[in-house]
Amino acid sequence: MNHTVNALETNSVIKTYPSDSGTIYAVEDVSLRVAAGEFVALVGPSGSGKTTMLSMLAALLRPSSGQILLDGQDLAKLNDFERVAMRREKIGFTFQANNLVPYLSAVENVEMMLRLNKRLDKTGKLRARELLARLGLAERMHNLPSQMSGGQQQRVAIARALIHNPSLVLADEPTASLDTERAYQVVETFASLIHEQNRAGIMVTHDLRMCEYVDRVLVMQDGKLVREYVSRDEITLLARGGRQATQDIPMGMSLSAPA
Amino acid sequence: MNNLFQISGYLAVKEIWRNRGRFLLISLVIALITLLVLFIAALGEGLGNGNREYISKLDAQFIVYQAKSDLLIPASRLGVDRVDAIRDVVGVADAGMLGTSGATMVLADDEKPLKVALLGIQPGHTGEPKVVDGLQLGTGLTDEVLIDRNTALRSGLEIGDTVSLRTTQGTEEEIFNLQVVGVTDGQQYSLQPSIFVSFDTWDNIRPKSEAEKNFANPVANVVLVKLTDPEQADVVRQALTSQVENIDVATLTEAIQALPGYSAQQSTLNTQGAFTLIIGLLVIGGFFQIQILQKVAQIGVLKAIGTANPIVAAATILQIVVVTFIGVAIGGLMAFLFSLSFPPTVPIVFNGTTSAVAVIALLLIGPLGGLVSIRYAVRIEPLKALGLSS
Numbered sequence: 001m002n003h004t005v006n007a008l009e010t011n012s013v014i015k016t017y018p019s020d021s022g023t024i025y026a027v028e029d030v031s032l033r034v035a036a037g038e039f040v041a042l043v044g045p046s047g048s049g050k051t052t053m054l055s056m057l058a059a060l061l062r063p064s065s066g067q068i069l070l071d072g073q074d075l076a077k078l079n080d081f082e083r084v085a086m087r088r089e090k091i092g093f094t095f096q097a098n099n100l101v102p103y104l105s106a107v108e109n110v111e112m113m114l115r116l117n118k119r120l121d122k123t124g125k126l127r128a129r130e131l132l133a134r135l136g137l138a139e140r141m142h143n144l145p146s147q148m149s150g151g152q153q154q155r156v157a158i159a160r161a162l163i164h165n166p167s168l169v170l171a172d173e174p175t176a177s178l179d180t181e182r183a184y185q186v187v188e189t190f191a192s193l194i195h196e197q198n199r200a201g202i203m204v205t206h207d208l209r210m211c212e213y214v215d216r217v218l219v220m221q222d223g224k225l226v227r228e229y230v231s232r233d234e235i236t237l238l239a240r241g242g243r244q245a246t247q248d249i250p251m252g253m254s255l256s257a258p259a
Numbered sequence: 260m261n262n263l264f265q266i267s268g269y270l271a272v273k274e275i276w277r278n279r280g281r282f283l284l285i286s287l288v289i290a291l292i293t294l295l296v297l298f299i300a301a302l303g304e305g306l307g308n309g310n311r312e313y314i315s316k317l318d319a320q321f322i323v324y325q326a327k328s329d330l331l332i333p334a335s336r337l338g339v340d341r342v343d344a345i346r347d348v349v350g351v352a353d354a355g356m357l358g359t360s361g362a363t364m365v366l367a368d369d370e371k372p373l374k375v376a377l378l379g380i381q382p383g384h385t386g387e388p389k390v391v392d393g394l395q396l397g398t399g400l401t402d403e404v405l406i407d408r409n410t411a412l413r414s415g416l417e418i419g420d421t422v423s424l425r426t427t428q429g430t431e432e433e434i435f436n437l438q439v440v441g442v443t444d445g446q447q448y449s450l451q452p453s454i455f456v457s458f459d460t461w462d463n464i465r466p467k468s469e470a471e472k473n474f475a476n477p478v479a480n481v482v483l484v485k486l487t488d489p490e491q492a493d494v495v496r497q498a499l500t501s502q503v504e505n506i507d508v509a510t511l512t513e514a515i516q517a518l519p520g521y522s523a524q525q526s527t528l529n530t531q532g533a534f535t536l537i538i539g540l541l542v543i544g545g546f547f548q549i550q551i552l553q554k555v556a557q558i559g560v561l562k563a564i565g566t567a568n569p570i571v572a573a574a575t576i577l578q579i580v581v582v583t584f585i586g587v588a589i590g591g592l593m594a595f596l597f598s599l600s601f602p603p604t605v606p607i608v609f610n611g612t613t614s615a616v617a618v619i620a621l622l623l624i625g626p627l628g629g630l631v632s633i634r635y636a637v638r639i640e641p642l643k644a645l646g647l648s649s
Binding site: 118 | 262265266269270273276277278557560562563564565566568642646647
């Protein structure tokens with residue numbers, strides 16, 4: 001796969017927290033680039049800083065220093081109001097759990113993004129239905145989240161994350177509450193939609209098997225990006241349990257999208 | 260701004276509709292609080308009205324009492340000479356004597372006797388209520404009587420009927436028969452329905468001690484004063500107190516406040532009403548606070564996907580307003596339906612102004628009670644709500 005336009009670029013991003021024993025570096029000097037149409041997995045052990053990194057990419061958390069450029073705009077320099085607008089317009093997000101608004105049906109949850117962006121017209125409604133149908137939820141459109149399985153809810157969340165044509169789609173452990181078969185289905189669909197719609201996608205996961213469908217794997221450890229897997233063979237090997245993610249890692253590298 | 264109201268309205272209505280059982284429950288609690296507040300207000304109005312109705316409807320500006328009678332009508336004694344002196348004061352258009360006492364109205368054999376306020380007035384002078392049906396009283400010592408609407412309702416008497424009044428004369432009870440010539444609107448006095456007779460008739464039939472029986476000079480309790488120009492009330496008041504000896508002058512408002520037990524009764528009921536509103540405030544506030552606590556993750560998701568704080572706040576306010584409005588509407592309807600079933604003896608009066616004030620207060624306690632939860636909703640951090648914070 002050939003990606004040329006960087007939708008997302010981070011430069012020397014640092015996130016620190018004060019503690020009794022001094023400053024804790026949750027994310028330390030992370031620079032990465034993700035191109036439009038590229039699906040990247042961010043993996044690493046618990047506490048490696050991947051969720052903090054994802055929160056900063058989602059404009060939910062400000063970095064202590066560094067740049068996060070989304071379509072050329074630095075998220076670190078936006079005020080609260082602008083960050084809300086950025087999340088609404090340019091970012092799609094799926095979470096581990098509690099993804100959906102419980103009193104809105106599947107289609108209403110998806111349409112919510114269009115409502116927020118003042119784009120809920122006939123075309124938008126049709127697109128929401130088509131996207132849900134594409135995700136195998138044609139019969140579940142008017143069901144409430146409580147009437148759907150975890151996998152179905154995740155697929156609705158994926159539709160919601162994509163419906164407003166965001167530049168960046170983020171997924172935080174999207175398969176955490178799913179069985180293996182459903183997890184594979186969800187990530188495969190997610191990946192194919194990101195590729196089709198030419199979005200930049202980042203998935204945080206601790207389950208290496210889910211890397212099967214991504215274009216690149218970035219490994220974090222102790223707040224730093226420590227390794228990048230680019231070749232299909234390496235990624236497949238990683239996903240099938242052939243090697244540890246943090247094995248043979250060169251330190252201090254800066255990772256970017258392959259040209 | 261338009262989008263704000265559209266989205267917040269959409270979210271608020273959807274949530275209420277999809278959780279209608281839960282929201283209806285709190286609406287019903289608000290309805291019961293509304294019912295209680297409205298009934299307390301109506302009871303206050305009814306009891307107050309029963310005490311003050313005749314006085315508050317008087318076409319007079321002042322009530323003149325015997326000096327040092329503490330503005331207590333039964334304790335005041337004013338002779339006929341005082342009325343003449345009062346009428347001579349410049350600025351006084353008219354003055355009428357008022358004698359008050361009680362009497363028992365003897366009804367048909369199978370009915371309980373009715374206790375009424377027996378009021379002696381001077382026909383054609385201030386103090387005589389206008390009839391809504393029939394004729395005004397004739398002058399002099401007659402056997403004519405006016406009954407107020409409450410007396411008519413409770414006794415079933417009509418114009419032309421004969422009223423039998425039982426009073427104590429010395430040590431014996433006597434029956435006086437009078438003819439109903441007119442019916443006035445509600446004119447309760449001292450929490451009793453009223454009947455009006457000419458002052459001389461009143462003096463003849465009012466309960467008397469043995470000593471009073473042969474007393475020749477009738478004595479009124481108070482004198483009701485109507486002014487030529489009510490704007491000059493202060494000047495005339497001064498003139499009255501300086502030119503007529505041994506009197507106290509009170510406005511109608513002062514006279515009402517001085518009615519025995521009136522202020523204490525009203526303040527008790529007002530306090531009850533206020534406390535009920537405070538309870539309502541806490542109930543609504545508590546409900547929405549608990550609801551917001553249950554919705555932290557959901558609000559976190561909404562904020563994470565780009566829902567602005569004003570939308571979250573407006574949706575919460577709208578929900579509170581809708582739920583409160585439905586509750587108050589149900590409560591108001593229940594109060595109205597209940598009121599239809601009350602007999603006229605129950606002192607409950609749904610006065611428009613009092614009820615409107617209660618309803619507005621009830622509608623305000625919703626948003627007020629919900630302020631804390633709105634503040635909480637606005638302060639929810641999506642990062643923490645979604646468990647993404649380190």
